[in-house]
Amino acid sequence: MSQQTSPATAQTPVNANSTAQQYQLTPVTDASPVVVNVEKELSGAQWVERFPTSRQTVDLISPFRENVDRFIAALSSAGVGVDISATLRPPERAYLMHYCTRIAAGTIAPQDVPEMECVDIEWIHRDAQGQIDLARSKQAARAMKSAYQIVHPPALVSRHSQGRAIDMTLSNVMNRHVVNGQGVETLISSSAILYQVGSSYGVRKLVSDAPHWSDDGH
Numbered sequence: 001m002s003q004q005t006s007p008a009t010a011q012t013p014v015n016a017n018s019t020a021q022q023y024q025l026t027p028v029t030d031a032s033p034v035v036v037n038v039e040k041e042l043s044g045a046q047w048v049e050r051f052p053t054s055r056q057t058v059d060l061i062s063p064f065r066e067n068v069d070r071f072i073a074a075l076s077s078a079g080v081g082v083d084i085s086a087t088l089r090p091p092e093r094a095y096l097m098h099y100c101t102r103i104a105a106g107t108i109a110p111q112d113v114p115e116m117e118c119v120d121i122e123w124i125h126r127d128a129q130g131q132i133d134l135a136r137s138k139q140a141a142r143a144m145k146s147a148y149q150i151v152h153p154p155a156l157v158s159r160h161s162q163g164r165a166i167d168m169t170l171s172n173v174m175n176r177h178v179v180n181g182q183g184v185e186t187l188i189s190s191s192a193i194l195y196q197v198g199s200s201y202g203v204r205k206l207v208s209d210a211p212h213w214s215d216d217g218h
Contacts, residue, residue: 038120039120040120040121040122041120041121041122042121042122042125042140043100043103043110043121043122043123043125043137043140043141043144044140044143044144045143045144045146045147047096047100047121047144048144048147048148050092050093050096051090051092051093051096051119052090052093053086053087053088053089053090053093053160054086054087054088054089055084055085055086055087056084056087057069057072057084057087057166059087059088059163060087060088060163060164060166061162061163061164063202064163064164064202064203064214064215065163067201067202067203067215068166068201068203068213070181070201071181071197071198071201071203072168074178074179074180074197074201075170075173075178077178077179078176078177078178078179078188079172079176080170080171080172080173080176080178081170081171081172082168082169082170083168083169083170083171084166084167084168085167085168085169085211086160086165086166086167086211087160087163087165087166087167088160088161088163089158089160089161090161091116091161092116092118092119094154094155094156094157094158094160094161095116095119095156096119096121096144096148097144097145097148097150097154098153098154098155098156099113099123099141100141100142100144100145100148101141101145101150101153101154102153103123103137103138103141104138104141104142104144104145105153106138109134110123110124110125110132110134110137110138110141111123111124111132123137123141124137125137125139125140151209152208152209159214159215159216159218164214164215164216165212165213165214165215166203166212166213166214167211167212167213168211168213169210169211170194173188173194174188174189175187175188175189176188178194178197180196180197180200180201181197181200181201181202182200195207198213202215203215204216204217205217206218
């Protein structure tokens with residue numbers, strides 16, 4: 001008697017170039033979805049390495065991107081050192097930074113933090129009896145906040161998450177002659193004059209946050 005292949009599954013090669021052939025099994029008679037349970041990972045400083053912030057100006061939105069590039073070019077031409085630490089912040093990172101700060105400050109309970117798709121973090125730490133351990137939950141949140149080097153409480157939606165801000169540290173600025181946005185060479189004799197030059201390019205300083213510049217000063 002000849003043998004026939006069961007109609008239960010169809011086999012499709014996953015990688016035709018692979019030495020060890022693998023197949024993806026596609027149900028034919030049973031199209032029920034497969035439920036996969038993903039175990040969440042406890043909050044803590046290790047999350048800081050996930051969803052990294054860009055340091056590239058190309059990730060900023062236009063016209064702020066072009067304004068920043070022009071401002072940086074003028075600074076560099078004048079001999080000013082420019083060290084970019086952040087441009088576009090992924091929404092997942094903004095979520096983690098926002099809520100770890102709030103939990104650490106006690107303005108939200110860990111069990112009240114809304115979930116975010118693709119961020120499988122468990123904010124709730126529990127004791128040996130399975131009860132919520134608020135002290136450990138807040139301790140883990142503080143560790144995250146410290147690792148993020150958060151100075152000002154980060155908003156859930158911010159200029160960084162919108163691609164409208166850049167954090168950069170400038171060196172060798174004073175007494176440099178920098179061409180402003182109107183093409184006028186300007187002696188940088190104070191921080192105020194530096195900020196005016198930045199504004200002439202549409203790059204405005206948030207004075208309370210040392211490295212932070214944006215399209216509207218916030």
